[in-house]
Amino acid sequence: MNNQKIIDVKTFPGKTLWLKFQDGFEGTFCFTDFFELNKDLSKKLQDDSYFSQVTINHDFGCIEWPNGYDPSPEVLYAIVRNQKIIISNKVVFDPSLGKNAWL
Secondary structure (H helix, E strand, C coil): CCCEEEEEEEEEEECEEEEEECCCCCCEEEHHCCCCCCCCCHHHHCCCCHHCEEEECCCEEEEEECCCCCHHHHHHHHHCCCCCCEEECEEEEEEEHHHHEEE
């Protein structure tokens, strides 16, 4: 997997995130197209004001919310680049499948 750290983040209406990665690549995506907001940690993200509290954890190169919810930067990189994640010659993540991307 690509180990790109996130260096900048912005939020936009509709649960949209703009991310910039250490290699200079940047892009936007709708968070709810890929992540459920009904799990323990992600439930709070339903609230727009809470969603906008996302920050960067510079130690780990990931984004996170105050409750500790921190989606993998490798997965976010794949989403923004619209690339599959392949491990041991097997596709394990396909962003073209949205919320069903994990295979």
